Amino acid sequence: MDIKDLLNPEESSGEAKKESPLKSLEGDLKFYNESLKEVAVEIMAEGISSYPIFVAHQHEVKLGEVILDKNDLNTEWSIHASTLEEFMEKGLILPEKQEKFLKQYKDAYHFMCVFVIVPEGANFVFFPYQ
Template sequence: MESEELLGNLNGNGNEPKQEKKQSPLVSLEKDLEFYAESIKEVSVEIMVEGISQAPIFIAHQHEVKIGEMILNREELNTSWTIQASTLEEFVEKGIILPNKKEHFLKNYKKPEDFMCVFVVVPEGANFIYYPYAKK
């Protein structure tokens, strides 16, 4: 057995493990959301004005998801995240938000004129965030 296997990930002198500085994917997401903000806001307004939904939801991902409609493709735009547009209604229909949790979701839903509601999908799971259109 090699000493590395025995010692786990201790460094050469037996001290604590070396901490690799791995940047959170949320850093690149914030950068992309700032870049995308104007386009996302336009789509959000369109969804509400056309009466499709009063609760637009945007899905940010780096793989493939089967919800919503792609509006910003990371490969075409040379960014890190793809954005898809969806609605609260579709999230309920697909079972992501349970029907009995819909009211709770709406109580916490921030004003769509000021914030984008983003469902962030990463390999570890997914969660909702609210990101301001104009950072103060």
């Protein structure tokens, strides 16, 4: 799934279209681009995981390690660094779904894997490094 798939929610019948909060996420990911790539490469180079996952959120989340705090950086989204292994430990990716996840996972040197948490739910997106 591409982040653009999440940016334009379908208009409800008769209601005015609201701007998705994910538009601000796209801007923040572009702003954080270099830092996120460095962290992903470090996770892989140090042998921590071959599958880094970034957790993007606007509220408190107990998953991964905080690497970019929206309050410190005056942005709208905070980012935590995590891994496939942590997602499996916490039951967010079930063992029987691991193979499916790995087939969807894109090259971590060219795409950031972002687990986006919004009030309506959460989903993975792959966003290209600039």
